[in-house]
């Protein structure tokens with residue numbers, strides 16, 4: 001887990017940090033000091049990137065003949081201490097900043113290696129290996145270890161504001177007195193909630209953002225002796241066997257979708273008016289307005305995806321906290337979002353009949369947004385750490401089987417929302433019925449876990465209604481109740 005906060009301003013206390021020699025070590029070079037916030041932050045980001053690329057230069061790749069060669073030609077093997085001595089602009093950079101690329105570069109590299117392997121296995125384009133961070137194209141970022149309070153300490157100064165203190169020293173060779181001089185860079189941030197225990201801070205200066213990075217903590221929970229089946233869908237994102245209906249904020253997402261399409265149409269008009277092909281237009285000079293539309297689109301999409309992610313985090317935490325066992329249907333999500341098969345028109349060769357692709361395209365968009373597989377990933381991740389069982393059960397007929405008598409028929413499903421058994425007359429919400437079937441299938445497959453939990457199962461209607469659930473999740477109970485305040 002991590003917490004993102006906004007940087008409001010930066011100030012310095014103590015000595016002016018030494019940011020390097022004017023021409024790096026030649027005779028007559030001037031010592032540069034700065035108290036300018038932007039200059040100081042860019043200085044830290046630059047030093048961080050330099051160290052990052054030093055580590056990156058030690059990575060190898062296979063060349064045409066199958067030999068392992070360093071990716072950048074010559075590997076740079078300098079230690080932080082050596083780089084301080086040879087690169088004057090890193091001389092006063094705090095150790096907690098200068099050492100952090102060591103681990104972060106490794107994480108970045110091996111995450112990419114793993115991702116490419118997975119994509120290759122799935123027969124997809126693995127993309128290229130990560131490269132060096134570029135001064136021009138990579139965002140200006142740096143990280144600083146907290147190291148049990150040795151640096152990047154946080155202090156709350158107001159109800160909604162706090163300061164992160166990054167301390168460092170100008171080495172004696174670069175001070176007037178010849179003695180080391182300390183400085184404190186104070187990053188002022190705006191908060192909306194208490195800061196949790198963290199292990200490092202990461203600053204994105206381009207976006208004026210600071211992230212407190214936390215080690216993932218397990219959800220603290222007591223055994224509840226309850227099991228749950230959950231049915232994931234599009235109309236209702238998650239239906240539980242207890243009758244809860246968890247929905248995404250549909251109107252917000254629809255509005256974002258509408259605005260995105262509006263901007264896309266405007267972009268299409270701009271391309272058409274230019275008389276170029278789409279490809280040529282992107283290659284050439286894009287108009288100012290066109291780029292503004294592109295920024296608006298990415299802002300809206302990011303907002304929508306954060307909305308979905310936030311809900312899913314809260315739902316998965318709630319489920320893991322409230323149940324000892326969670327059963328999920330085994331969905332073929334890739335199949336559900338793929339295109340429909342084309343249907344050739346037998347009367348007119350070369351033409352095709354309507355096959356529902358237009359309708360399915362809308363659905364695909366919603367499905368992608370709902371990102372069903374991510375919810376499962378989140379549940380598994382949190383359940384793993386909390387000792388909760390998560391198991392998949394086969395999906396077929398979970399939506400057509402009557403939970404009361406077991407009768408399976410397509411006609412059982414009266415509409416999208418209502419289930420009505422043609423055999424015994426049992427009626428229920430269709431999604432709740434499916435979730436109960438999933439729970440029953442899971443319970444019979446895992447008798448050791450669910451022994452005695454069936455009695456604890458509450459009926460839909462008495463008590464645990466969807467509104468209660470949504471409210472309980474939406475308010476107060478944040479994703480981590482286990483958080484401890486670091487301030």
Ligand SMILES: [Zn+2]
Nearest residue numbers: 402405421424
């Ligand atoms: Zn029935």
